[in-house]
Amino acid sequence: MFDYSSVLSHTVTNLKKSGIRKFFDLLDGRKDVIGLTVGQPDFVTPWHIREAGIESLQKGKTYYTSNAGMPELRAEICSYLKRRFALSYLPEETVVTVGGSEAIDLAIRSVTDPGDEIIIPTPSFVCYEPIARLCGGVPVIVKTTVEDRFKLTPEALRAAITPKTKMLVLPYPNNPTGAILTKEELEGIAEVLRGTNILVLSDEIYAEMTYGRQHVSIASLDGMWERTIITSGFSKSYAMTGWRMGYLAAPKPLAEQMLKIHQYAIMCAPTTSQFAAIEALKNGDEDIAMMVGEYDRRRRFVYQGFQDIGVDVFEPEGAFYIYPEIGKFGLDADTFCDKLLNEYKCAIVPGTAFGEGGERFARVSYAYSIKHIEEALNRIEAFVKTLK
Amino acid sequence: MNTILKLLEDNANLTPAQLAVMCGKETGDIKKLIKEYEANGVIVGYKTLVDWDKTDREYVSALIEVKITPQRDRGFDRVAEKIYNYPEVQSLYLMSGGYDLCVLIEGKTMKEVAYFVAQKLATIEEVVSTATHFVLRKYKDKGVVYGVEEIDERGNCN
Numbered sequence: 001m002f003d004y005s006s007v008l009s010h011t012v013t014n015l016k017k018s019g020i021r022k023f024f025d026l027l028d029g030r031k032d033v034i035g036l037t038v039g040q041p042d043f044v045t046p047w048h049i050r051e052a053g054i055e056s057l058q059k060g061k062t063y064y065t066s067n068a069g070m071p072e073l074r075a076e077i078c079s080y081l082k083r084r085f086a087l088s089y090l091p092e093e094t095v096v097t098v099g100g101s102e103a104i105d106l107a108i109r110s111v112t113d114p115g116d117e118i119i120i121p122t123p124s125f126v127c128y129e130p131i132a133r134l135c136g137g138v139p140v141i142v143k144t145t146v147e148d149r150f151k152l153t154p155e156a157l158r159a160a161i162t163p164k165t166k167m168l169v170l171p172y173p174n175n176p177t178g179a180i181l182t183k184e185e186l187e188g189i190a191e192v193l194r195g196t197n198i199l200v201l202s203d204e205i206y207a208e209m210t211y212g213r214q215h216v217s218i219a220s221l222d223g224m225w226e227r228t229i230i231t232s233g234f235s236k237s238y239a240m241t242g243w244r245m246g247y248l249a250a251p252k253p254l255a256e257q258m259l260k261i262h263q264y265a266i267m268c269a270p271t272t273s274q275f276a277a278i279e280a281l282k283n284g285d286e287d288i289a290m291m292v293g294e295y296d297r298r299r300r301f302v303y304q305g306f307q308d309i310g311v312d313v314f315e316p317e318g319a320f321y322i323y324p325e326i327g328k329f330g331l332d333a334d335t336f337c338d339k340l341l342n343e344y345k346c347a348i349v350p351g352t353a354f355g356e357g358g359e360r361f362a363r364v365s366y367a368y369s370i371k372h373i374e375e376a377l378n379r380i381e382a383f384v385k386t387l388k
Numbered sequence: 389m390n391t392i393l394k395l396l397e398d399n400a401n402l403t404p405a406q407l408a409v410m411c412g413k414e415t416g417d418i419k420k421l422i423k424e425y426e427a428n429g430v431i432v433g434y435k436t437l438v439d440w441d442k443t444d445r446e447y448v449s450a451l452i453e454v455k456i457t458p459q460r461d462r463g464f465d466r467v468a469e470k471i472y473n474y475p476e477v478q479s480l481y482l483m484s485g486g487y488d489l490c491v492l493i494e495g496k497t498m499k500e501v502a503y504f505v506a507q508k509l510a511t512i513e514e515v516v517s518t519a520t521h522f523v524l525r526k527y528k529d530k531g532v533v534y535g536v537e538e539i540d541e542r543g544n545c546n
Contacts, residue, residue, distance in 0.1 A: 024544035039546040125546065175546070241545075297395070297410035304409040370399065370410070 011134060018126045019353035023337065027347055035347035036364045036376050039175060041239040041320075043294075045276070046287040049238060052279030053272045061271060067263040069096025069247070070274050076281035077247050085207065085217045087230070089249045095259050096269045096277075100205040100233035100246035105131050106258040107201045107229040107248060108167070112137035116166035121152040122355030123323075124171040125203070129355070137166070143357035146325060149314055150177040154188040161192070167199045170218060173206035176354045176363035177323040178299075178316020183216040190221045199254075200228045205246075206319040208237035208288050211296045213317070219249075226251055229258075236320075237288050238280040243273040295320050298366040302373050306364075309381040310388070320367045323351070327360025329387040337362055339383070346379035392421060393430070398531075400434045439534050441526070449478070449494045449526075450501050453487040453519040454509065464488060467514045476504055487519070498522065 005013070027033060044050075068074065074091035081087040097103040104127055112118060114136030120128045121142045129139040142160045144150045157168065170189070172181045181189070193200065200218055207215040219228040233246030246269075248258060280287075299316060306313040306324050313324040326336045333350035341347050349365075351358025366373055392407055404422060408415040425431040440447055456467050464482050471491060472480045479492040491509070495501040505520050526534050 020546070027544060035544075037544055038540075038542045039544075040542055042540075042542070241542075293391075300412060301406065301410050370402070370406075 011136075015130050015133060018130075020126055020349060023349055023353055026338075026341065030347075033341065033345045033347050034372065034376050034379065036366065036368060036373065037347045037349050038365050038367055039321075040241040040367060041236060041291065042367045042369070043239040043291050045238060045240050045243070046280075046284065048283060049240065049276050049280045049287075053243070053276035056272055056275035061275065063271060065096075065268045065271050065274055067268050068092075068094070068259050069269055070271075070278070073274050073278050073281075074247075076278055077249070080281045081230075081249060085215065086220055087217055087249070088225075090252075093252050093255050094247055094249045095255055095262055096274060097231075097233070097246040097248060097262060098266055098269050099235060099244045100203065100231050101127060102262070102266065103231035103233065103246045103248040104128065104201065104203060106261050107231055107250075108132055108137070108169075109135055109261055110254065110257045111166055111199055113166075115164060117162060117164040119157065119160050119165060119168045120355070121156075121169065121171065123150065123174070123176050123351060123358045123361070124169070124354060125175045126354060128169045128171070128201075138164070140165070141356055144177075144179075145357065146314065146361075150174060150179040150323070151181055151185055152189060154192045157189060157192050161196070161198065165196075165198050167201055168193065169201045169203065171203045173204075173210055173215065173318025175206065175319050176321050176349070176351065176358075177361075178319050178321045180210055180213075180215070180318035181218075182213065183221075186216055186218045186221060190218060190224050193227065194223045198227065200224065202228050202230050204230055204232045206236055207232060209292060209295060209320055210318045211292075211299060211316075215318070229254060234277050234280055237291075238277075238284050239287075239291060240273075240276065240280065243270070243276055245269060245273045245277045295366065298368070298370060298373060301370055302364065302366045302377070305373070305377040309377065309384060311380070311384060320365060322364045322366060323361050324364060325360055326362050326384075329384055331387070333359055333362055340380065344379040344383045346376050346383070348376075348380070392418065393425070396422075396431070437530060437532055439526075441535065446496060447494055448496075448498050448501055449492065449523045451521045451523065452491040452493065452505060452509065453521075454489040454491055455487045455516040455518075456489060456512075456514045457516055458488075459514060467512060470512055471509065474504070474508060476500075 071091060073096055074094045077094050078089045078091055081089055108131045112132060112135035117138045117140045118132040119140045119142055121144050132139045140160050142156050144152055202218050204217060217230060219225045219230055229248055229250040231248045234240040302322050303315050311324045312328060313322060316322045333352050337348055337350040349363040351361030391411060395402060395407060404418040405415045408418045458464055459466055468480060471477060476493050476495055477491055478494050481490040483490050493501060505518055509515060510518055
């Protein structure tokens with residue numbers, strides 16, 4: 001019998017299995033369940049974008065591209081960032097990555113030495129902490145609260161900073177809470193960082209999914225561009241999750257180092273997907289508007305729906321999640337979601353899956369049809385009625 | 389407000405209250421708007437899409453190309469009216485191209501459709517010729533795909 005525990009890295013074996021993975025494992029193979037769990041669009045990639053990918057295959061474009069991505073794509077990324085968010089980057093300040101996830105990995109890995117502290121607001125997406133740990137970094141968790149509508153406050157940030165702080169992860173618009181940071185709120189964060197040596201990883205994968213106001217990138221504020229790594233991608237905004245296309249934008253001295261890791265680990269992002277991404281950036285603005293309009297209607301629908309059935313919830317302003325507070329029903333998030341799943345055949349993700357501070361909450365995705373959302377809300381209503 | 393129309397076109401079951409929530413409007417305003425649409429004929433009716441193939445009802449449908457001689461002053465309208473008044477006619481369009489009117493009809497049997505073409509359609513004075521195409525299978529109608537179970541294949545991943 002081979003003793004695998006003797007060969008595996010302790011850093012890796014000590015990583016916790018993600019809470020979201022644990023919950024998703026419970027759903028595997030369950031056909032009787034109606035879920036609001038999925039963290040990806042229910043739209044299919046717009047046809048003209050798929051067609052660009054298909055055409056590239058038909059023309060035999062099956063080679064590697066340059067490590068950082070095709071020049072045309074990097075130029076389009078710069079033009080997009082300028083057009084949508086008034087951000088100025090040169091093509092050599094971008095790297096095309098395998099999804100936004102790889103961009104996050106590169107950003108954290110390129111700056112973290114053992115003992116460096118990475119500030120991570122929670123609830124947030126599950127990857128920041130394990131990546132920091134893989135580099136020997138020390139995740140410093142800052143719990144955001146419902147009272148602050150899950151926004152990172154300048155005070156909380158200031159309190160978390162030590163001489164070892166290397167980077168702040170800024171995960172807004174936020175998965176799982178739907179919180180965003182306005183320009184004024186970002187200004188407060190920026191004020192804490194100015195004059196320090198702290199970098200910002202601004203995870204802007206949901207930048208297009210804001211409702212009622214345009215997303216603002218912290219990199220567009222005075223003194224922030226030079227310390228910010230923006231990670232983003234095509235998955236959410238263009239409904240291209242399966243294409244695995246993301247990118248990062250950062251000052252050249254940072255981009256160059258991240259490109260090194262990318263070059264050794266990945267070589268280059270998938271070529272077919274790069275062709276599709278060029279088409280998305282060139283001709284996809286209307287697709288985004290259409291999809292965001294639809295998400296907005298669902299957002300209003302599900303927000304009203306939770307209020308109608310007596311579940312406390314704050315109005316989400318970004319991404320496609322809503323984060324109801326289910327704690328008042330006397331069950332912790334895991335038990336609530338477990339019972340809802342097993343007794344009422346409805347799946348939502350316990351807030352605990354997204355780090356500390358989620359014990360009284362659950363993540364509900366509204367990347368589903370209105371009919372589907374309505375049926376799920378009916379089941380949740382039936383369940384909470386038994387708890388009141 | 390085309391949004392309301394588009395939403396209702398996709399799903400006529402949405403209540404004014406639901407539409408109001410989704411669009412950030414007042415329920416009363418939506419009710420009023422729908423009433424107006426109904427009154428001025430923008431909304432012409434509400435129906436249910438039925439996949440009859442899943443029932444034991446026997447039926448056939450056909451598309452008939454009709455060439456006609458237009459009448460002086462009245463163009464195609466009078467002939468069209470004669471045709472659409474038959475209850476078996478589901479849809480009728482004036483077409484550009486190789487023929488004039490496109491008739492979609494439904495009958496119990498092929499024989500019944502053939503009878504309609506021979507006895508009712510072809511005998512209209514202005515009808516010059518007809519070509520009948522029977523529908524073998526309905527894949528998609530009114531934007532809805534038939535006979536395919538929609539499976540959510542999205543992975544639970546993040």
